[in-house]
Each structure stands twice: as structure tokens, then as C-alpha cells.
Amino acid sequence: MRVSPTPAGWRGQPGRLLPLLLLAALGAAAPGCSRPSAASHGHLTIQNKGSDTIVNLAQAWAEAYKKVAPDVSIEVSGGGSGVGLAALIKGTIDIANSSRDIKPSEVEEAKRSTGKEPCDFIVGYDALAIYVHKDNPLEEITFEQLAGIYAEGGTLTHWSDLGVSLPGGRNKIIRVSRQSSSGTYEFFRERVLHNRDFKLGSNDMNGSKEVVDLVGNTPGAIGYSGMGYANPRVKMLRVAVRAGSPAVAPTVENTLSKAYPIARSLHMFTLGQPEGATKAYLDWILSDAGQEIVAQCGFVPVAPNHRTGQARPAP
């Protein structure tokens, strides 16, 4: 999910982020040049890399943390969950961001190459809501129906195929999706379509908010996006894994209890129990201040009683 790293809300595609980051880097480099000994004055750098889903959230944390601990700078980069975990195992970074669980093979590899076990911090949750226009009478939907609408070869093309008639007489289902390189696109494809391809001809938006905006403007539309992006012009559907099983609404509670089926945990991994500045940073992320940023970025914060600040050794 691409989210706005700040409440002010500039769109956070890395492509558009990059020039800004470069500018920021230049700005940061200028005083660095005149004071080459900055590192020896106790200035610490935490290397943070991994999931593209989390990268904007991680960036928002890093920016906010500058005010909390001005002598610690956090370098955030994306690349994907696998890239981040690979770098952690090699020991080139301090924290790996991942939007999936660590694989047993990766735990083994980390133990073999460094002798330490990766520690898993769940720092938030990402729940994808299925949005339709507010006037759409549909209330719930199954994975099978979603696949029929979205997957290549799916046969559901009109709302009447779902037994729904829209006010205003429009009948065609307008599929709103994401650009093919987005993590949300991949997560939806993996979880709901079981890795089948999307049907061509969907309206592929470039951000989570754009998806919801278009659905809100289009009576016959359906779309998937983070639940934090809901607005009064759209409605979130309850989702059932199969016909007959209970349909679950995308709420914070249902996400936390894992009852909602299109949600995933957002992880940060360290090598062994974190220490020093890294531990302080992770503790801050799991504090109220850090979790507030999670909500601002459109993700689900971790419930207070789950925020132990303690690392669980990865399975």
C-alpha cells in the first residue's frame, strides 16, 4: 500500500519521493561536509531496509524520530521484504521491514551465518477493505465473487450477476485496481486471486487514496484499498472467505483478532535482541507516539496490550 508519510499528504511513490530524498540528502550533506567529525560526536545511524509497503511508514517514523532523538539518524530504503531480510542476514542493516513472516529457511540461514536468531516485532497491521459506492446495495462479498470480478477469465462483469441492481440503472462493474508494481496489488493477487492474473481493463490507480476517490465518484465501481482511506462517499463490504462462512467487516478489532481475511501483519526484524539506539527506536515505534503515525499512514496500530516492546524470537 502506498500511503502518505505525512498528514499533509504528498503521495508517496518512491519514484516521486526520490527527488525529495535526494534534496534532503543534499541538505543533510552540506553541514556534514564542514564537520567531517560528526560521526565521532556520538551521531548514530540506524540502517532500515525492506518492504515497499512499509517504506513510507518507515520514512514517516524516521522523520518524526528526528525530533525525539536528534543525534540518531535513520536511513530508510525499500526494495521489498525479501531484499530487506537478505540484507539483515548478511548483517549490512540493523532493521529489516517485512510485510510477510520470515521463512524458516531465512531463520536457518541467519543462525548459520551470524549465530543469532532474528527477532520479530509486529509494528502494525495492513487491512485491505473492499470498497463500493455508498449507494450500492451490496453488503458482503466472497473471495470467489472477488476472483470472478477481478481474475483473468472471471465471468462476473455486471452487478446483476451478483444479484444486485444499482440505483440509477448502471449495471457494468467498474474494476478499480492498482498499478502492477504496487505491493497492495501483489497482496490482493496472492491472497484473493491465489496468484492468478488480473483481468485486463481495470482502472489502475497510482495510490491507495485515488482508488477510494474513484470508487466514490463512480456508482458502478468496486475497488480494494487500505481501510484507513474510507470516506463518506464509499462503503466497505464485509468479506467472507467462501460462501456460507461468516462475512467479516474490516474493523480494527477484526484485524487484530485475525478474523478479517485480507489483512497482514507488518513486521520489523532485528538480528538477535536489539540493543542501544535500535532498541530505543523500536520501543518508540511501539509507543503511543509511534503508533499514532501508523494510524495516520492508513494502517492499523497494534493494540496497547500487544505492544510489549519485547522481541519474540521468530518461529
Added chain:
Amino acid sequence: MTANPPPGQPPRPRRSVQARLGETLLEAVIRLAGVSAILFVLGIFFFIFREAAPVLTHEKFKLGQFLGSIEWYPTSAQNVRYGTLALTVGTFSVTALAMVLAVPFGLGAAVFISEFCGPKLKETLKIVIELLAAIPSVVWGFIGLTVMSRVIVRYTDADVGVNLLNGGIILALMSVPIIVSIGEDALKAVPDSYREAGLALGATRWQLVWRVLLPAAKNGLLAAVLLGVGRAVGETMAVLMATGHAVQIPHGILDSVRTLTANIAAELGEAPAGSPHYRVLFLTGVLLFSITFVVNLAADLVVRGIKQK
């Protein structure tokens, strides 16, 4: 002549070494500036092609599929396919619709400003039209995405407001200022003696415009239209936001489309550098470059043909 100036005339002032050196230097700089355009074009083509070339021999890439298939699945988990036909058709259809809307408006406005309106209105119109040209494309896209899409959903039976019609209208509005200002210049360049002769022969104003001015200015007017086409083909941000960004061959002006430019803008930022997806996007750039090259070349040939007649 240089050796012995005729008596009675002052001797020709001799240029200092400095002045002559300056002259040569300046000439060299100007020459370089002139030739640099060619260097830049070749350089850009070279670098884009160099990024794209390795994919041509990639096992999953087929040139026939690239040009002739509509199936664009660059990140598929099961079967990666790189077909750009739908994107090419999208680019052409949006451009064509934009020109259908913009050419009559643009040329009409140019004729009105140049021939029919009074000097005060003329100045106002020119300023306003220049202002129209100064609106950034992302603002146009924003208008398409928010205002225009709601209007279209409301007053047509379109299923979705961001579509070919929306993109076409936005692109037309963006190209009109170019067509107007260049078209007006072309009409202004027609000598006044043509107008005087026409009026002296008893032509009405309309006859004068239709039979005298338009034929006389057709080169410049064609150039104005083609610059508008160039603007429309290359426009990215506005069409990305207004066309709906859907990979499909449109069956009507109320279907969503995706253009080559918008596709590159949306995907290049997140395609891992050096991956086949990244290289195919550069190859799409080469394709776009070729299309604009052919359009420009055709325009040039047409203009030459008109000149020779």
C-alpha cells in the same frame, strides 16, 4: 581593394586581433549550439535504447507480442507478458479525439483574433490564452479527475468518469493555446496587400478568410496543428489522471484507456532497475520516440509538399 584604398576615402578600419578572435569564438559557440540539437537527439535515443536493448534477447520477450498483443502483465506471478498494443491504441485514440476537438476551436479562435475582433478585445484574448497555456499539466489532470469526471458521469451514461472523452477534452484544452498562438502568427504573416486586394475585388470577410487567408497561411496553420499533436502525444500527467489508466482497446469514447506515456510514468518508479520490466518500459520509450519521429517526419514532408506546389 584591401591593399590600396582609393585616394580621398578614409582607410578602412582594421579590426584588432582581439575582435577577430572574439568573432571566431562566437561563431564556434553558435555553431555548437546549432549542432547540439542533433547531438542531444542522438544521445537521448542512444541512452534510452541502451537501457532497453538487453531485453530484446530475453527469453520471455517476443517482439511480435510486444507490438501486437494487448496483454500487459509485466509483474505476473505465473506468466509475464509484455504486449503494448492497447497502450499504443490508447495514445492514438486520445490524441485523435483531442485534435478533433481542438483543431476547429483553435483555428477558429486564431481566425477570430487575427481578422475579426477589435484591438482591445484582441489584447485581452491573447493574454487569457497565454494564461491557459501556462496552467501546469498536473492541474489539468486534477480538473479531469475531479470536476470533469463528475460532469461526465452525470450527463452521459458513462459507467466511469475517467475515460477517453475526459482525457480528450483535457488534452484539447491543453493544445488549443498552442494552436491559437501559432495559428494567429501564421495569419498575421500574410501580407496586408492580400487582404486589400481581396476586399477591392468585392469579397466578403468570410470569402476573404476562406479563399485567401487560409490558403495563404496553410503552412503555418499546419505547423500549428502538428505542434498541438506533439503536445497531445507527449502529454503524461494529465492523461494519467484523466483517462482512467485501463489496459484495453476502447470500443467507444466512454471507455477508459491507458497511454504509452502514462504507463511509463506509473510503472518506472517502482520497477527494479535492470529488471526485464524496467527494460521493457524503456523499450516503450523507444516506441514512443519512434511514433513522434514518424509524425514529425510526415509533417515535414507534407509541409514541403505544400511549399513546392
